[in-house]
Amino acid sequence: MARKIGSRYTVHQVIGRGSAGTVWLGEGPDGPVAVKLLREDLASDQVLVGRFIQERTALMSLDHPRVVGVRDMVMDGDDLALVMELVQGADLRSRLDRDGPLTPLAAVSVIADVADGLAAAHAAGIVHRDVKPENVMLDLAAPAGPGGAPRAKLTDFGIARLVDAPRRTRATRIIGTPDYLAPEIIEGLEPRAAVDIYALATVLYELLTGFTPFGGGHTGAVLRRHVTETVPPIPGLPDGLSRIIGECLAKAPASRLRAAELADRLREQLPYLAGLPAHVPPQGKAPAEELITPGEAVYAEVDAGPGTHRRRRGPAVPLVPAPSPDSTRDTHTSLRRPSAQELASYAAESQAQRREAAPASGHRKGRRALVRRRRLYAVLLAVVLLLAGAAAAYSAFAASSPGTRAGASAPWSTDPGADTHARSAAPNH
Numbered sequence: 001m002a003r004k005i006g007s008r009y010t011v012h013q014v015i016g017r018g019s020a021g022t023v024w025l026g027e028g029p030d031g032p033v034a035v036k037l038l039r040e041d042l043a044s045d046q047v048l049v050g051r052f053i054q055e056r057t058a059l060m061s062l063d064h065p066r067v068v069g070v071r072d073m074v075m076d077g078d079d080l081a082l083v084m085e086l087v088q089g090a091d092l093r094s095r096l097d098r099d100g101p102l103t104p105l106a107a108v109s110v111i112a113d114v115a116d117g118l119a120a121a122h123a124a125g126i127v128h129r130d131v132k133p134e135n136v137m138l139d140l141a142a143p144a145g146p147g148g149a150p151r152a153k154l155t156d157f158g159i160a161r162l163v164d165a166p167r168r169t170r171a172t173r174i175i176g177t178p179d180y181l182a183p184e185i186i187e188g189l190e191p192r193a194a195v196d197i198y199a200l201a202t203v204l205y206e207l208l209t210g211f212t213p214f215g216g217g218h219t220g221a222v223l224r225r226h227v228t229e230t231v232p233p234i235p236g237l238p239d240g241l242s243r244i245i246g247e248c249l250a251k252a253p254a255s256r257l258r259a260a261e262l263a264d265r266l267r268e269q270l271p272y273l274a275g276l277p278a279h280v281p282p283q284g285k286a287p288a289e290e291l292i293t294p295g296e297a298v299y300a301e302v303d304a305g306p307g308t309h310r311r312r313r314g315p316a317v318p319l320v321p322a323p324s325p326d327s328t329r330d331t332h333t334s335l336r337r338p339s340a341q342e343l344a345s346y347a348a349e350s351q352a353q354r355r356e357a358a359p360a361s362g363h364r365k366g367r368r369a370l371v372r373r374r375r376l377y378a379v380l381l382a383v384v385l386l387l388a389g390a391a392a393a394y395s396a397f398a399a400s401s402p403g404t405r406a407g408a409s410a411p412w413s414t415d416p417g418a419d420t421h422a423r424s425a426a427p428n429h
């Protein structure tokens, strides 16, 4: 059913839904467009509308081949809509869900494209703040890139800020998608360009392996890992590419590469990636799932504006996928920011858990096994001594009491009444 949006656009059919609204296929004066109609509750928020007007110029002036262009921003009665360039293709999440990890060549080519888009945005002073596979469109109408990889475009620029800032971004809350959140956001710092680099490196990791480096399990566990854990290495990757991923996932924002540098460094890697196969994730239980502790429930508070907290698209579990109902990924969530003490306690807890769970060196592993064996022997010895003592005491008692001999089966009865009855009845026999 066709519907008018403002005086210039008509939308025909829904092509996608996200947390902020519905995306429609539409028609404008210059041809086909994609129109994102924001949710009603957002569209009626006066602060958001003000922000919408404020951001209009910045978002519309971001013009780059690796960014999905915002053509117009429309306010019409109850409708608040972003009119975008229509991309003939699919988002990267759908591609990943359908086909699994990409070959290293395709993954790096796609991420280099997105880094180009980010470089343009950062140069214009715009931080995306919600880089994730859902927000990368694969442009299937464009000629393919290196190794036949589709060209990529980053979309949803400024949406996280636009939609979330007016009502929810207080000092105590975190806005974003947990798997891709840079540690400084969790620690309460103002998100700068480096948060996009961290998120993009997380996406690269996910394209290569099929899972995010710190995702999986309870949201609190995910946040803690971002702050305290080191990146699990990807086997079989050229060192140069592993180094790039490590630098971009550095905990300190200043240590990360800038977007333009990242794009260049990734393209330098392309010759070394030709012919490398896509990663096949092993099956089994994810070690990170075992690291989740009950204390992490303090993070569970979620701002439940309609649609702001969605769980979907299956598990994003570190190392191997685990079909746990708790391991689906939150997308675009508003969370309570943990206090410094909570983070510190999670850090300490994390180290302790790591000592327990991480593969130990042969020496430490052997020593722990020895200590465990000794403890087991001590417990067994104590049980044997106790039983021997009890048996001796019983034989002494049995020898000195004829009444007990008469009701010999009674002391072993599981019925306390039977036991009492046997002993009290014996003298009458």
Ligand SMILES: Nc1ncnc2c1ncn2[C@@H]1O[C@H](COP(=O)(O)OP(=O)(O)OP(=O)(O)O)[C@@H](O)[C@H]1O
Pocket (backbone or CB within 6 Å): 015, 016, 017, 018, 019, 020, 021, 022, 023, 034, 036, 068, 084, 085, 086, 087, 088, 089, 090, 091, 134, 135, 137, 155, 156, 331, 332
């Ligand atoms: N410019 C576009 N051209 C073509 N399809 C688009 C365009 N923008 C979005 N879509 C489609 O609409 C779907 C929903 O997009 P939307 O941006 O609303 O949500 P999302 O990014 O998937 O999730 P969230 O908003 O929760 O982060 C996308 O998955 C994509 O398939």
